[in-house]
Amino acid sequence: MTKLRIAFILDRYNPQGRGEGYFSWLTRELVRLGHEVHVFAGLIEDETEGPFHIHRIPVVKHPKSMMITSFLIGSDLALRRERFDVIHGVGRCVNINVFNPHGGVEKAYLKQEFRSIDKASYRTYKKLRRYLSLQHYLKLWIQKKQCLGPGVRRIIAISNMVKKDVMDHYRVPEAKIAVVPNCVDLERFHPKNREVYRARKRRELGIDEHTITLLFAGNNYRLKGLEPLLRAMALLQKRSLQRKFRLLVVGRGRIGRFARIARRLGISDSTFFLGPVEGMEEFYAASDIYVQPTFYDPCSLTVLEALASGLPTVTTRLNGAADVMTSDRGGRVIDDPTNTEELAGSIAQFFDKDRRKEAGVGARAWMENYPPARHVEKVLRVYHDVAREV
Numbered sequence: 001m002t003k004l005r006i007a008f009i010l011d012r013y014n015p016q017g018r019g020e021g022y023f024s025w026l027t028r029e030l031v032r033l034g035h036e037v038h039v040f041a042g043l044i045e046d047e048t049e050g051p052f053h054i055h056r057i058p059v060v061k062h063p064k065s066m067m068i069t070s071f072l073i074g075s076d077l078a079l080r081r082e083r084f085d086v087i088h089g090v091g092r093c094v095n096i097n098v099f100n101p102h103g104g105v106e107k108a109y110l111k112q113e114f115r116s117i118d119k120a121s122y123r124t125y126k127k128l129r130r131y132l133s134l135q136h137y138l139k140l141w142i143q144k145k146q147c148l149g150p151g152v153r154r155i156i157a158i159s160n161m162v163k164k165d166v167m168d169h170y171r172v173p174e175a176k177i178a179v180v181p182n183c184v185d186l187e188r189f190h191p192k193n194r195e196v197y198r199a200r201k202r203r204e205l206g207i208d209e210h211t212i213t214l215l216f217a218g219n220n221y222r223l224k225g226l227e228p229l230l231r232a233m234a235l236l237q238k239r240s241l242q243r244k245f246r247l248l249v250v251g252r253g254r255i256g257r258f259a260r261i262a263r264r265l266g267i268s269d270s271t272f273f274l275g276p277v278e279g280m281e282e283f284y285a286a287s288d289i290y291v292q293p294t295f296y297d298p299c300s301l302t303v304l305e306a307l308a309s310g311l312p313t314v315t316t317r318l319n320g321a322a323d324v325m326t327s328d329r330g331g332r333v334i335d336d337p338t339n340t341e342e343l344a345g346s347i348a349q350f351f352d353k354d355r356r357k358e359a360g361v362g363a364r365a366w367m368e369n370y371p372p373a374r375h376v377e378k379v380l381r382v383y384h385d386v387a388r389e390v
Contacts (some may be wrong), residue, residue, distance in 0.1 A: 002016035004383055005036045005251065007084040009075050011091035013041035013054065022102075022182070022301075023090070027052045029376050040078055042091070044072040060166075065134040068092045070090050072142065085387040088156075092138075092143040098385050100156040102296035104320075105313050106143050112318060116223050116337075135383040151384040156379065158299040159320020178382045181323060182299045183309050183375040184367070191310030191364055193285040196227075205272065211244040212351060215287035215311070216378060217280065217302045221253035225293030226314070232293075232344040234265040241363035243351065247271045250283060284309035289350050293337040294319050307331070308367040310360035312350040324370065330362030342371035 008023055015024035027037045028050060034356050037052035042059040059076040060066040070320060075093040079254055089096030103109070110130070117123040130136050147170040155177045157163035173362030207213055213336075214233070225248065247270060249258070255273045262271040277283065280302070284290070290306035290313045297303075299320035306313050307324060313331035315322055322333045332346035350356050 001094055002035050002384065002387065003036070004085040004387055005038075005083070005089060005344060006030060006086045006383065007038045007040060007079065007082070007094040009079075009087065009089045009091050009096060011038055011071065011216065012043040012045070013042075014045035015050075016045070018351070025372075026379065029312070029372075030380075031235075032114060033376070033380075036388055038082075038084070040075055042067070042074070044341070048286045062335055063135075068135065068138050068142070085390065086383045088383075089146060093156070094142060094149055095151070096099045096146065096149075097151055097153045099143050099146040099152050099154075100158075101146070101166070102158060102298065104162055104296065105169055106139050106164040106323035107169045110157075111225060111295050116225075116295040118227075138330060144170065153389050154178055154240055154382050156382055156387070158182050159323050161318070161320040162298050172252075173347045174309060176379070180375060180378045180382070181370060182301055182321070184301060184304045185310055185372050186367060186371060189281055189284065189305045191360060193281050193309060197282040197285040205246075205286065207246050207327065208244075211246050213246045213248060213287045214347065215248045215250070215251045215283055215290050216292060216332070217290075218292065219252040221249070221251075221258055222293050224297070225295055226253070226258055226342055228293045228337050229291055230258065230261050230271070231340045233271070233349060234342040235340060236348060237267055238269065240348070240351070245270050248272045248274060248283060248287060248363055250253065250277045250280075263307050266363070272296060280305060281309065284311055288309060288356060289314065289347060291315075291343075293334070293343050295337050297321065299323075302369075302384070304367065307363040311365045312356055312359035313363060314346045315351075324366050326366065327362075330359050330366055 015021055030037050031051040034150055040057055041053060042057045052261045057071055057078060060070040065189040067362050071092055076095045079095045086098055087096045088098045088100060090100050090102050114123055128207045143361055147166060155166055156177050157177050158181055160179055164315050166172050166177060216226060216229055237245060259273055284306055290311045292300060292303055292315045294316055295318055297319040303313055303315050316334050317338045325331050334342045350359055
């Protein structure tokens, strides 16, 4: 195939980050296949250049609206100086021919963000802050241009949910959208990790082998559905008095607020707030069930990692990663994150050790249908289609 000159436009480049780390991996794979790759970013966490070229876009960091505007102008000026076959936009940029909304569709996200707030006064406050902010209207204007701009040839949606949201909110023709789901490292996240890490990690956490351990990971506890999960935990604890439970909560979030909720529900002794952690593969290996009752997630990497690790997984239809979960064999997909009864019942289905083992095999089998090499092939197919049209 023709070798391409490709530009990635990112708000932030962080090769160690979860979402941003994906682009570091993808760019390296593209270079390995012989393509020339340039990364343009406003914020760069690691100046070390890999086998590709890194370009810093000057930005005004405060206020946020000026940061967005300065990046928009700076990226446009930088791209005008060079010629690329493919300009793959993820950040706040409009001079692109491939748009990849990794964060999903802003309007769809916002609806679910407000829905995740159960306190009416706080919801009103958040809406006022949002709708009185210049930043909000800038984001909407930019995303509309990214979906409908005349130079945009293809949109890469990371799930069918994102594809549907793009079509519903922007009336983009279906033929213009390619669905290329997220992928994960199937060797790093593997059921065999249980033999390597499980016993040691559970000892470190003070969890014995007979305690059923649930894992939740996310950087926005409210949006990712931690409160419904805590309520489901309280229900399970009341109904299964003979069983011992633990919930591990990892990631950045308002620990104090959710620790108070856990105390109020009487489950603080069985809920461990661990904050940001390294080595997620060890936590999957130490756990029995992964749960993310999210209100909105374009395609959760943690759900994909958990499935690849052979963990029975419970999530919602508001998670694009549910595309992978085509039956109840390896997990459960519920319709409504606020339905605590259904959430608790779905988790309880995997209390039986034999059922968990069977579900773990099914979860892993799902993910083997999404190898990273096939992901790169799909992305390149989009790129070559675009390059022929430019």
